[in-house]
Amino acid sequence: MxxxxxxxxxxxxxxxxxxxxxxxxxxxxxxxxxxxxxxxxxxxxxxxxxxxxxxxxxxxxxxxxxxxxxxxxxxxxxxxxxxxxxxxxxxxxxxxxxxxxxxxxxxxxxxxxxxxxxxxxxxxxSGTLLMPTLTLLSPHTVFSPGEAVRFSCSILQGHLSDFHLYKHGVSTPLVTQRADQTQKKAELTLSDIETFHQGSYSCQYRIKSGFPSQLLSSPPSNSINITVVELLTPQHWYNTSTEAPAGSVIKGHNFNITCSTPQQYPGGSFQLRLIRSNGTVRQSLPALTPSVTFTFSNAQSSNEGYYYCLYRVQLGGRTFVSRESQPLPIAIRDPDPVLSPMGISWLVSGLTFVVAVVILIIVAKVLCNKEKKPTELERETRTCKFLFPSEAFKLLTEMFVYPE
Missing domain, CATH: 3.10.250.10 (SRCR-like domain)
Incomplete structure (x- = not known):
């Protein structure tokens, strides 16, 4: 005072x-x-x-x-x-x-x-303005869209006019903070970041100098890189035998589910989640390519339910997980009875019976025409009565056992 x-x-x-x-x-x-x-x-x-x-x-x-x-x-x-x-x-x-x-x-x-x-x-x-120091106040360097990134720009001494936060490659500052005459540092915050904010950052300050007064800009500070991870919702589909109805797999057949996303990061993985009546089953495969396929052999009732795909990755000590895909319902159906071994056996038996009956009828007509040598008048007026299969079979047997 x-x-x-x-x-x-x-x-x-x-x-x-x-x-x-x-x-x-x-x-x-x-x-x-x-x-x-x-x-x-x-x-x-x-x-x-x-x-x-x-x-x-x-x-x-x-x-x-x-x-x-x-x-x-x-x-x-x-x-x-x-x-x-x-x-x-x-x-x-x-x-x-x-x-x-x-x-x-x-x-x-x-x-x-x-x-x-x-x-x-x-x-x-110093000859020139002292270089400021940029530090990251946020506890990590990897962020999701919508988060905020907090920096601090500071110098050892000087009476400042304002601080600026720059992204490399962009000529205008993204954040400006006014400074009072005693201020040696300022907090600079990027709010609600998006993927285009990913990159390298530095800060500068300006100071009044000379007479008449003018504003001088300091050299840029050290650089800090930040990464913005945006995970897209994966797509998924399934494949199985062609005779299976849509949305289903025939019991005992093979099927596979493919998960895919265009946005990839090193070390990522796909997770397939099956929600069924008695609980949840999870499987995971490394995302070595944009698409991975989960294979299932000999489908059983335990494979029935709703399948979801998601993509996850660990970067900068943080775990990022995408939204789950839309549910993919899969039902496990029993094989069609017509095509079962028993059905095939019955079908063969039926066809055999029909063929045998047709043959017996033809043979019966032949036997009827060969009973006697009719006169011309009898040949014109005579008709051969229809023989039931049992009668035809009897005549056929007699013909072979007691030939004329």
Whole structure:
């Protein structure tokens, strides 16, 4: 609280100071590059130094950003880049960190602290904005459609404007989170994800820099890959002998059920579930191809019921299961009695009997015509009476046993 009041009071003095004088700019001198060295400001066309009393990363960051040199890496005290010469223009600078220029920060015009060029403020800047760090807050990297993915984007220091989450290959951010002046990280959430969200992600932040103020974008962070698993409902069908009616299998015959899905993942498997009156039976086969076939031989009543197919896979420590297919009802029917061995036996016997009767009738007519040699008149008027099978059989027997 005391610091805030002090900044407020010195800020008012700074406004008065800024009103009667005009600073011409800020520079870093005698460092390893243009982004490190002793801090100097221009006033009345003369360069002077800044006293490091009260100098901390907030003031250093304002200088680095004003010069387009990223953020301050360290802010040592003492003239480590050599002592300056000329006036000490600023003796006690108090920045909040969001100012566009060091000369826009509050200053104490009349500070009794003793300050010489041995106390010249120095700074070493990163040269560019520091790379942020992207972390995954969600406990896994594999997701189903409709879930949310939570990331965190953070930096070590700096007064940020906003954070952005980017998907590689997409130029516009998918998520943007505003940041306050003290914020060093932000949570970025992808809600209700779909399959097109699968891919690699990184984050960036933007920060106000320079005078006049502008927004600079940081380099992209590290990358994190996420996978979105979408399992389609499998299709299934069955095959059996052609004489079986639709939806059924003849008892004792073979049949098979095929499960298929176009969406495949490594290590997936198909599961076939049979729901019957006395319980549920499950079978599983690895999905080495888009379709697998479950084979059943010698069908029995225990194979009757409703069959369902589903696809399952384990990825990233999670198990994903598709929706079940529509039910496939299969009934087990007894063989047709006409085609049974007993039916065939009866059919053969019946046909044999019919053939025998026909033969006996023909033979009986022949025997009737051969009884006597009739006269011409008898041949014209005589008719042969019909013989029943038993009579024909008797005559046939007599013909063979007692031939004429």
């Amino acid at each position: 005391l610091r805030f009041l002090h900044i407020l009071l010195t800020g008012l003095l700074g406004v008065l100071w800024d009103g009667v004088t005009a600073f011409g700019g800020v520079r870093l001198v005698d460092g390893e590059s243009k982004c490190s060295g002793r801090v100097e400001v221009l006033l009345h066309n003369q360069w002077g130094t800044v006293c490091d009393h009260g100098w901390d990363p907030r003031e250093a960051n304002v200088v680095c950003l004003e010069l387009g040199c990223g953020l301050a890496e360290f802010t040592p005290h003492g003239a480590v880049y050599g002592e300056g010469s000329g006036p000490i223009w600023l003796r006690h600078v108090q920045c909040l960190g969001h100012e566009s220029s060091l000369t826009r920060c509050a200053v104490a015009l009349h500070n009794n602290a003793y300050c010489t060029h041995e106390n010249d403020a120095v700074v070493k800047c």
